Amino acid sequence: MNVRQWCRDLGMGVRFAFTGGREGWVRMVLTAVGVGLGVALLLLTTALPNVLTVRHQREEARQDFTYSTKVPPRADNTVLVGESDTKWHSRDIRGRRLQPEGRRAPLPPGLDRFPAKGDMVVSPALKELLSSDGAKLLRQRLPYRITGTIGEPGLIGSQELAYYAGADDLVTEPGSTRVARLSAFGEAHPTTERADPVLILMMLVVFVVLLMPVAVFIAAAVRFGGERRDRRLAALRLVGSDSRMTRRIAAGEALAGALLGLVVGTGFFLLGRQAAGSVEVLGESFFPSYLDPSPALVALVAVAVPAAAVLVTLLAMRGVVVEPLGVVRTAKQARRRLWWRLLLPLAGLGMLYPMIGQGRSNGDFNQYLVIGGVMLLLVGVTALLPWVVEAVVARLGSGAVSWQLAIRRLQLTSGSAARMVNGIAVAVAGAIALQMLFAGVESQYTKETGRDPNRVQMEVDLSDGARLDVAAREFQHTKGVRASVAISSGGLGDKRRDPDHTAGITVGDCAALRELAHLPSCRDGDVFVVPDAHDEAAVKAFTPGRHGFIEPTYTEGDRGREIPWTIPAGLRHVTARKDALQTNVNGLLVTPSVLPARAAPTLYQQVYVRLDPAVPDAEEYVRTTAARVDPLANAWHWTSTEQSGKYASLRTGLLIGAICVLSLIGASLLVSQLEQLRERRKLLSSLVAFGTRRRTLGLSVLWQTAVPIALGLLLASAVGLALGTVLLKMAATPVAVDWASVVSMTGAGAAVVITVTLLSLPPLFRLMRPEGLRTE
Structure with missing residues (x-):
């Protein structure tokens, strides 16, 4: 078969798609919308690398940290x-x-x-x-x-x-x-931190999991209206076309829908691109100019989508015999074989198996094996689901009339039912695996801060030169504040420059010092020492009568800021509190009158604030007071743990992507449901004309959706748990199932389908009219 014949047959199919009358145009529109939704998300994905690049460039361009211990001299360009x-x-x-x-x-x-x-x-x-x-x-x-x-x-x-x-x-x-x-904005010392292999693994899996449902929906969308199209193709056999030519013409029709889908998808993308400038998702926002897809990736989408439409149609037509007198589709089909369907997930596991136990200490994960293995496992869901649906519905039957109508329909068209569910199943399987992976490694990217939010809810760090005593009074009178503790801290050296021994020095009134250590008694003028178990020599170096220097300087520092101080008599040893407001309390604890007056501006100054939970916006009142007493103050909320910024950003990106994919799934499912209802319009009208109650037909449609969805979600849960287990073993992390995430992901998938089904009921009831039996 030469290329010219292929082109001629495909071109004929394209013409049939655009000149097929009202039915042909309806099918074209449905296909174009279904494909267009997928194309829009694909274009959005191709723009993500540019989004990340531009955001990083702009963050660097306005960087104003110097990372230097020396202050450059004042000049005309500073x-x-x-x-x-x-x-x-x-x-x-x-x-x-x-x-x-x-x-x-x-x-x-x-x-x-x-x-x-x-x-x-x-x-x-x-x-x-x-x-x-x-x-x-x-x-x-x-x-x-x-x-x-x-x-x-x-x-x-x-x-x-x-x-x-x-x-x-x-x-x-x-x-x-x-x-x-x-003298210039921009990062002067870019970091060269080595990428975390586990984070790269998670990023690869996120992209695959988010894109696979899109590919599945595009493959399903090009088959909209397949039954009516096959009946039309039977007429071509009467005028002399052979079976191969008929398949190519069918592929041409699908190609037309895919090409129109590219146009519609580009329109959706441009509309979404423009709307991106006015929305914020999970604290992240973008400018429309960020969403600028790579030309190479756009070209790949433009070629891959029509090619996939042709390929999917040719493969689908292999199971349909188009004869001059009709379409042999509704006859009893041969049972689907299981063995080759199992090969796909097994091959995926085989690709991932060599990386089990690798973790973050044995180099980077092989990107091709990761992408290929995850893709094969998720594609295995789409291959196994038709067999599962067919095997289960073949054993169902008895029940109410609505149940029997639904099961009989599923027995005749189990493939169509599975196709509608495939996208949801793939999305849920991938989401469960990712949730297991994120939950499993979360502890590796979360560390204890050592702070107890039950004792203090906020900390205010004042800038150099701020008056700590003034700030303490202001916070005491701030609305929503129960109590505040003012503390300043610095360093003490045994020499003016490059000291051999150093110790911390913490200044506060007796009430403040009691928040740090167990004091037997205290009054202004007292001095205490908390021994440093890791540096006993420092304790011996700072004894009563010894001379020290507050804020000593080092080789790279500027001289002249050292403040001489003689350690007073009456130094008493105390122990730090386990729940001290500051971590690693050691060194000297002194009351304010003991310290030289000119030492106060050299110390770091903090105010610890306890809030009244009964006062709304108490935290905002504290921040407002902090800005009033010191415009450069940093007021922040205490937490017992803190999370890696890269891990948190990746998880946020996953949630944003999941929202986009679920939205696509819902829209595509609704289009698919409406297309199926349109194809069964005459059948539904016939049943109503013979007296079937609308309630019965409505329930039958619900059962037709519920049974495949239940089977799809069960299969997705099993595959998702298997994939999640393998990913955790690859990350060298103990395997634990986050059942709450499994239930929530499964519930989210079910909620999308239930919503789509409910939205399709009004069109269903409009189709249940005897007028639907009219034909041209």
């Missing part, structure tokens, strides 16, 4: 940047105070000029938030006049909350953590 981040009801607000030191001071990305003192430039999302009715406390916290908005190059997302405020009181010193002097 600017002081003070970090003033805050939060508003769990939403992060990126804040910076700017103080240019010369005419050539660098501007951060997104700004065309520096804001004056008392002014600020804000992101569009923050401007909208500040103008809302419920943001009174936030307006008090940011008492600046808005004079402009930050441009897109200065933001990483359309809904990011950020501002730049003008200042004239910033000062930077060696060791400052809140103010930096810059």
Whole structure:
């Protein structure tokens, strides 16, 4: 068979698709919508690498950390940047105070000029938030006049909350953590941290799991209206076409639907791309310009989708005999064979088996084996499900009339029922495996902070030069605060420069020191020492009468900041509390009057706050007070554990992707359901004309959906548990089944199908009319 004949037959099928009258156009539209939904998600996926790249580039371009212990000299091209981040009801607000030191001071990305003192430039999302009715406390916290908005190059997302405020009181010193002097924005010291093999494994599995349901739905969408199409093709046999030519013409019709689906999918993608700039999902937002797919990947989608449509149709037509006098499809089919269907998941397990036990200490996982193994396991679901549905429904039958109607229909068209469920089954199987993997390795990316949120709910770290005593009084009178504890801390060396022994020094009143150690008695003027079990020599080096230096300097540091201090008499040994407000309490604990006055500004200053849970927005009142007493203060909430940022970002990406895929599944299922109802319009009208109750027919449609879905979810759970177990063994993590996640994922899949079924009932009832028997 030459290429010209193939092209001629495919072209004839394309013409039939567009000139097949009303029925042909309806089928074309349904196919195009089904394929288009899948194509839109594929295009979105091809844009993800660019999204991640652009976000990372913009984050780097506005980077204002110097990573240096030395402060560069003031010059005409330098600017002081003070970090003033805050939060508003769990939403992060990126804040910076700017103080240019010369005419050539660098501007951060997104700004065309520096804001004056008392002014600020804000992101569009923050401007909208500040103008809302419920943001009174936030307006008090940011008492600046808005004079402009930050441009897109200065933001990483359309809904990011950020501002730049003008200042004239910033000062930077060696060791400052809140103010930096810059001659240019951008990361000067990019990190070269080695990628975590387990995180890469999880990322690969996430992409495969999210894309497989899309591919399954596209393959199912190109077969919409298959029964009517096959009956039309029978007419071609009467005019002389052979079986092979008929299959190629059928493939041409599917090709037409796929090509139209590409156009529709591109339209869906462009609409979604434009809408992406106004939505925020799980705290993440994007600009439409981020969603710029790679041309190579777009070309791959443009070629792969029509090719898949042709291939799927040719394979499907192998099981259908189109004769001049009809279609031999409804005759009793040969039972599906099981052996070759088992080969797919077994081959997938075989590809993953060599990496079992590899973990993160034995190099990177083989990407091709991971992708191939996971794909074969998930494809195995689509291969096994038709056999499972056929085997089970063949043994069902007796029951109510609606049950018998449903089971008989499933016995005749078990393949169609399985195709509708395949996408849900694949999605659920992959989701269960991923949830097991994420739950299994979560402890490896979560560490204890040593903090007890039951004792203190918030900590406020003040900047250099802030008045700790003033801040302590302000927090005592803040609404929603039960109590506050003010503590400052620093270092003590036995020499002015490059000391041989060092010890911590913590300053606070007696009430504050009792939050750190068990004190027998205390009054202002007392000094205590908590022995350091890891450095006994340091304890001996700091005894009453010995000279030390507060804030000693080191080789790379600037001299002149050391403060001499003689350790007073009456030093008493105490033990640290197990639930101390600070971790690793050791060294000297001193009351304020003992310390030289000029030492106070050199110490790190914190205020620990206990909140009243009965006061709404107590945390926001604390943040507002912190901003008032020190615009550069960092107020943050205590948690007992903290999670790796990369792990948390990957999990957030998975949830966003899962929402998109479930939305696609729901939309595609609804289109598929409507197509099946359209094909059975005459049958439904006939049953109603003979007196069948609509309630019976409605229940039969529900049973036709419920039985395959139940079987599909059971199979998906089994495959998902198997895949999850293998992935955990590959990550060298103990295998444990997160049954709550299994139930929730299965329930989510069932909820999507139930919702789609309920939405299809109104069209079903409209089709149950005797008028449906009319034909042209």
